[in-house]
Amino acid sequence: KAGVTQTPRYLIKTRGQQVTLSCSPISGHRSVSWYQQTPGQGLQFLFEYFSETQRNKGNFPGRFSGRQFSNSRSEMNVSTLELGDSALYLCASSSDPVGGTEAFFGQGTRLTVV
Amino acid sequence: GENVEQHPSTLSVQEGDSAVIKCTYSDSASNYFPWYKQELGKRPQLIIDIRSNVGEKKDQRIAVTLNKTAKHFSLHITETQPEDSAVYFCAAPYEGDDKIIFGKGTRLHILP
Numbered sequence: 001k002a003g004v005t006q007t008p009r010y011l012i013k014t015r016g017q018q019v020t021l022s023c024s025p026i027s028g029h030r031s032v033s034w035y036q037q038t039p040g041q042g043l044q045f046l047f048e049y050f051s052e053t054q055r056n057k058g059n060f061p062g063r064f065s066g067r068q069f070s071n072s073r074s075e076m077n078v079s080t081l082e083l084g085d086s087a088l089y090l091c092a093s094s095s096d097p098v099g100g101t102e103a104f105f106g107q108g109t110r111l112t113v114v
Numbered sequence: 115g116e117n118v119e120q121h122p123s124t125l126s127v128q129e130g131d132s133a134v135i136k137c138t139y140s141d142s143a144s145n146y147f148p149w150y151k152q153e154l155g156k157r158p159q160l161i162i163d164i165r166s167n168v169g170e171k172k173d174q175r176i177a178v179t180l181n182k183t184a185k186h187f188s189l190h191i192t193e194t195q196p197e198d199s200a201v202y203f204c205a206a207p208y209e210g211d212d213k214i215i216f217g218k219g220t221r222l223h224i225l226p
Contacts (some may be wrong), residue, residue: 031212042219057213080191092160096211097210097211098212099207099213099214103148103160105158105159107157
């Protein structure tokens with residue numbers, strides 16, 4: 001069974017630009033959740049999508065958005081990039097909502113904003 | 115507010131000794147408590163989890179205990195080995211089961 005795949009692995013963007021990250025979950029998983037990982041803050045929950053619906057979100061500004069397609073693949077978009085958005089962005093897939101079962105993480109996309 | 119406190123942030127133990135990491139959570143409705151291990155440069159992976167209907171769960175050298183009344187749960191690693199060196203994250207759901215909050219992590223160093 002293929003694992004969770006995130007693309008691209010690395011990105012360098014300049015302030016003010018926007019970026020789209022992609023996550024392909026494990027086949028059959030309907031939940032995709034996204035996290036921002038930084039050295040000082042650990043893993044911070046961005047949002048969860050389940051069957052194409054955003055079910056919950058974390059405390060991030062509206063510049064962070066996402067969507068999920070009918071095949072469960074998910075994209076995350078960050079607009080008007082700021083230097084502080086530099087981080088490792090991880091997605092995870094699970095068979096059920098993420099707060100009740102094991103989450104399988106992708107290898108992450110490392111975003112650097114210059 | 116939504117918060118999972120994790121302590122300590124760094125822990126160094128002699129190989130063969132035990133390590134204990136503690137977490138507290140705030141949502142009394144939380145009923146699923148996973149622990150993830152992240153080795154350097156790798157993705158987090160689940161090592162053990164516990165549901166609120168049990169107080170303790172063991173899997174070989176690792177165990178998790180849960181005290182729902184006090185809203186505490188802890189990870190115990192016995193007979194530590196060099197490959198246990200990693201960052202460990204606890205987590206708890208918040209506002210139902212479609213949001214999960216992670217602790218800030220514990221960096222565990224196993225000393226030779």
